[in-house]
Amino acid sequence: MKLFVFAIGGTGSRVLKSMIMLCAAGVRPVDANGRPLQDVEIVPIIIDPHKSNADLKRTERLLSAYNTIREKLYGKNANANGFFATKISSLKDVVSSSQVPLDDSFIFNLAAVENYKFRDFISYNTMNEPNQALTSLLFADYQLENKMSIGFVGSPNIGSVALNGVKDSNEFKAFANVFADGDRIFFISSIFGGTGAAGFPIIVKNIRQAKNIDAKNKAFLQKAPIGGLTVLPYFSLMESDDKEDKRIDNADFVVKTQSALEYYNNTLTGDGQNAVNAIFYLGDHGHNAPYAYDPGDKRDQHDPAHLIEMVGAMAPFKFMSMSDSELTDLATGNPLPTKAFEYGLEQDTDFVDFAAFGQETRSMIYRPLVKLHLLYIFLRTGLDGMIGQGFTEDAPKITREFTGTQFYRVLTQQFFDNYIEWLTELLHNRRHVTLFNEGEMDMNKAIHNVITKKGFFGNKKVDNDVFKAEMNRLSRDNNRYGSNPELKLMDIFYTAAEKIINERYNNLN
Amino acid sequence: MRDKVIFLVIGAVATVLFWIFRVELYEALYTVNGFSDQMYNTGAYGSVAVITIAMAWGMAAIYYYVINSVKFDRWYHWLAMLGVTSVLTPVVCYLVVSHLLEGFDYSTAEFTFEVYNILFTALTFIIASFSMRWWSSNCRHTPIPQ
Numbered sequence: 001m002k003l004f005v006f007a008i009g010g011t012g013s014r015v016l017k018s019m020i021m022l023c024a025a026g027v028r029p030v031d032a033n034g035r036p037l038q039d040v041e042i043v044p045i046i047i048d049p050h051k052s053n054a055d056l057k058r059t060e061r062l063l064s065a066y067n068t069i070r071e072k073l074y075g076k077n078a079n080a081n082g083f084f085a086t087k088i089s090s091l092k093d094v095v096s097s098s099q100v101p102l103d104d105s106f107i108f109n110l111a112a113v114e115n116y117k118f119r120d121f122i123s124y125n126t127m128n129e130p131n132q133a134l135t136s137l138l139f140a141d142y143q144l145e146n147k148m149s150i151g152f153v154g155s156p157n158i159g160s161v162a163l164n165g166v167k168d169s170n171e172f173k174a175f176a177n178v179f180a181d182g183d184r185i186f187f188i189s190s191i192f193g194g195t196g197a198a199g200f201p202i203i204v205k206n207i208r209q210a211k212n213i214d215a216k217n218k219a220f221l222q223k224a225p226i227g228g229l230t231v232l233p234y235f236s237l238m239e240s241d242d243k244e245d246k247r248i249d250n251a252d253f254v255v256k257t258q259s260a261l262e263y264y265n266n267t268l269t270g271d272g273q274n275a276v277n278a279i280f281y282l283g284d285h286g287h288n289a290p291y292a293y294d295p296g297d298k299r300d301q302h303d304p305a306h307l308i309e310m311v312g313a314m315a316p317f318k319f320m321s322m323s324d325s326e327l328t329d330l331a332t333g334n335p336l337p338t339k340a341f342e343y344g345l346e347q348d349t350d351f352v353d354f355a356a357f358g359q360e361t362r363s364m365i366y367r368p369l370v371k372l373h374l375l376y377i378f379l380r381t382g383l384d385g386m387i388g389q390g391f392t393e394d395a396p397k398i399t400r401e402f403t404g405t406q407f408y409r410v411l412t413q414q415f416f417d418n419y420i421e422w423l424t425e426l427l428h429n430r431r432h433v434t435l436f437n438e439g440e441m442d443m444n445k446a447i448h449n450v451i452t453k454k455g456f457f458g459n460k461k462v463d464n465d466v467f468k469a470e471m472n473r474l475s476r477d478n479n480r481y482g483s484n485p486e487l488k489l490m491d492i493f494y495t496a497a498e499k500i501i502n503e504r505y506n507n508l509n
Numbered sequence: 510m511r512d513k514v515i516f517l518v519i520g521a522v523a524t525v526l527f528w529i530f531r532v533e534l535y536e537a538l539y540t541v542n543g544f545s546d547q548m549y550n551t552g553a554y555g556s557v558a559v560i561t562i563a564m565a566w567g568m569a570a571i572y573y574y575v576i577n578s579v580k581f582d583r584w585y586h587w588l589a590m591l592g593v594t595s596v597l598t599p600v601v602c603y604l605v606v607s608h609l610l611e612g613f614d615y616s617t618a619e620f621t622f623e624v625y626n627i628l629f630t631a632l633t634f635i636i637a638s639f640s641m642r643w644w645s646s647n648c649r650h651t652p653i654p655q
Contacts, residue, residue, distance in 0.1 A: 389579075389583070389650060390582060393650040393654040393655065394655075465580060468579045468647075469578075469579045469646070469647055472647045476644075476646055476649065477510065
């Protein structure tokens with residue numbers, strides 16, 4: 001199954017970043033029996049005209065690092081277990097035909113939009129006087145003057161016009177052609193901004209009206225299972241230094257949200273619409289720290305990771321886990337009435353650790369994230385001293401040269417630097433996400449509010465030696481890894497971590 | 510797996526050969542008129558060989574399967590074990606031989622013989638190590654990687 005994930009606007013990129021972290025940890029969609037789904041491939045498509053957006057760049061770099069690591073581990077295979085299990089491909093990767101020219105990127109090419117001021121995009125100057133007057137009623141002066149290379153600055157009325165051309169792009173045609181029976185689509189967008197609030201309904205409309213486009217699989221596309229994460233206000237903005245600059249105003253967030261929800265209800269999710277099979281609403285009003293004011297041309301939108309984005313990243317997994325019969329009338333293939341989901345913490349607290357989440361969330365993320373975090377500690381503090389001993393000497397050998405390979409550098413520097421930055425941002429944002437104790441490299445104390453079990457001589461110990469012993473055991477006479485030391489390291493660590501976590505920590509269940 | 514079994518078989522054969530040719534080997538290394546005859550006549554060569562083989566294989570087994578720890582998996586840990594075995598075994602042999610040769614004054618010869626026996630002990634320990642280490646979870650690459 002391919003899941004095409006349209007990540008729209010700044011929130012789209014940030015949620016996608018959290019989703020990549022979960023995929024790296026080995027979080028996977030499961031079937032009704034809790035077994036991981038096979039052959040899952042995620043195809044992220046980032047839609048944001050604001051290409052210099054720092055959040056978008058960070059997400060794109062992370063995707064690139066993820067794929068570098070994953071390809072070394074599993075090649076092009078979709079099926080895998082363990083860290084980086086889920087295959088993530090760009091649209092170009094999944095388009096077999098070379099007839100449609102595509103950028104080798106996860107970012108949707110919006111050159112037709114981003115190079116213009118909105119005024120020029122709608123050819124305001126060539127309109128006759130009554131049309132200009134009407135346009136001026138619909139759009140404020142600052143909106144007409146908006147350079148769309150910085151996005152739609154919280155103006156969905158700009159986005160709804162500018163993104164209407166998406167259906168004519170090469171990317172959309174390629175997507176429509178490659179979409180197959182059994183594939184699904186998921187949208188990630190905020191509802192209180194500009195790009196996401198406008199992009200979600202427009203692209204859904206284009207998909208449901210696919211009969212008008214020239215695509216071989218348009219019949220599948222029209223009836224495709226579509227899910228959406230609609231993020232309600234979860235951060236606020238500081239006032240602009242320039243008191244006159246009111247392009248984005250906190251006070252508008254709720255009003256814009258209400259209007260957009262009403263619009264969604266009338267076009268996407270309400271009775272008789274059924275344009276979206278499942279929608280996930282997520283927001284956190286009142287527990288947030290204000291971000292610096294930035295419509296896109298001040299500081300390039302470098303916003304910290306947030307609990308809402310991490311929770312939102314689970315929505316696509318939940319959507320993939322839903323059976324066809326939950327989403328579609330199997331007799332006709334038509335979408336069933338929209339299923340709506342909301343999310344609540346088990347404990348309403350400003351300091352969110354694993355215990356604050358509900359059971360379903362914990363069972364999805366606790367073990368994978370703990371494993372990933374222990375891997376981080378192990379690679380930073382343990383592996384180097386083990387080279388030349390134990391499991392590293394079993395074929396395929398993990399030699400000193402291994403630590404200089406592209407795989408190892410991308411994993412330990414690019415990826416884990418981003419991982420720690422993500423955790424740190426989550427921790428220092430509000431709500432404070434305290435999954436792991438900041439800076440703690442002692443495995444016994446690394447997980448917030450989770451200690452090791454009692455043993456005969458005090459608490460059981462978890463350290464690099466415990467991992468080494470278990471990895472030695474797993475590596476002995478293990479011929480599964482051929483000439484792939486990268487897979488050997490990651491796979492035996494993953495298996496060792498599963499056992500050690502179960503045996504030695506007082507886990508949250 | 511087959512290679513590992515071959516190493517074990519080679520080690521076992523070498524040890525059996527040591528047992529079979531114990532007298533020739535010991536006398537090739539150290540012969541003293543009277544003492545060597547008494548060693549032969551009382552069957553002390555057999556006792557010394559059995560103790561040497563048992564101690565060397567036993568200590569190697571203890572290192573690879575009882576200690577078997579990631580904290581003791583470096584070459585110098587194995588070397589320390591070799592040293593302990595190479596000292597302890599001749600001491601035990603000396604006590605046994607002294608008992609078997611009670612009534613004779615061969616203490617200097619016995620001591621010198623046991624100094625030479627360090628060599629056989631060390632060799633047997635090395636043979637035992639390379640025969641059995643492959644199945645150890647933590648020390649199979651000690652003293653040198655496979």
